Amino acid sequence: MMDVIAQFMSDCRTASTYHEVEAKFKQAFRVFGAETGTVSCLGSTSNLLNSLKVVGSPDSEFVRNYAENNFIRYDPAAKKSVSTLSGFSWDECRFESRDDPRALHVLDVADDFGYKNGFVVPIHSGLGNFSVVTFTGDHLELNPTTRGCLHLIAIYYHVALERLMLIDTAVSKPELTARQKEVLRWVSAGKTDWEIGQILSISEATVNRHVERAKERIGVRTRAQAIVECLVNGIVSL
Template identity: 35%
Template sequence: MNADLMNKIELLQRQEDADGIHKVVSDTIGHYGFERFIISGLPDRGVDVRPFVLLSGWDDEWYKRYTNLGYVHLDPVARNCFATTLPFDWSDAPYDRAGDPQARRVMDEAHDFGMNEGLCVPVHLEGGMQGVVSLVGRTDWLSEQQRLELHMLALYAHGRLRFLNTVQTDRRRRAISPREAEVLKWVASGKTAADIAEITGLSARTVNQHCENAQRRLGTNNRLHTVVEAIRHKLIAL
């Protein structure tokens, strides 16, 4: 096994935040000719992927488009992760270009963003959950040894991010109060501050204060972001 890769994996295991992991992964995959990546869980059909994303190294505009439009459920590469345990080239993900226009649209738009080729590593998790590490770049020159090395890197990166996510979840669960969690759950269901006030017996001002407190504790930018983070860290359940 490549000694430099083992050093990178050891470095990866010492990282304490997503920024550190992003740097190690970016530096390492760059030596294999890859430019961008995403590390994520894969949700059930119809479920928003954003709470499942562990780390994105994609172009921001493409990431927003892909997640906002629910492309994960149309993407033949993501779908193929449920059918195999082995890494595969994006071009090997089966779909009918003529008969599946939605999948064709995802692949064509990815191409427009310069994401023409890539390597996908499925990650099978406990409880039947599915994850993925997808790398953007040419694959035709990779040796079997290099594919094995990238497979190992992907599994370790995904595992380290899940571990850190669990630690952060425990900290954040202690950080928000039961009342804040209750209010966020109602916000997630589409209720307004006035609706929540009527349901809980609180004033609308107090409801808004609970939302602001949760936003501050979770380090989020707005109410929607707060709800997404609360769901992602399993602080609330829908």
């Protein structure tokens, strides 16, 4: 399975168009039983859906129905995405929203349109905004391996889209210092802050400070997101 992830990661790094990224995204998620992949770009908990991109074979009637009925206001998956970085299933949403009829109605409508199983990956930026990548499919078996692989696919896909958007708008990401890149290379190799400090002859606190400043410059909240951003954009290599 990891060879699929490695290939998709490489494809994301070299893709020069949205069409290329979407084609590779579709190819990757279908290996794990998903039929569609949707990225929803949201602002905050009070904002409505800003944009929606569906890859695969979506039911356009469902997308229209979702937008016209403003389901984003009651969608339990959107609500849960605000407060977690972990991927989760629609079944988890249904259980947690069992006393909220409006939330259950959104899930029931999705089920009526054939979207019976779903896995959601929240992706938060360092600016308080976030996106949600959702995979759906009747044969989506959400074992730990599938969940982990779909989570990685979602992150790489989102980063690839952001990279292309930055190119389109001629906006460049802040550059990292040589030391920040060096520290992140060791983080990506699985080293702890203490181990990195020993390798570079600096304190553990200094290592952590370099990581935190790098995260701020990149605009992410976690180390994993920082590593993905750097790998996809060629800032560091494994």
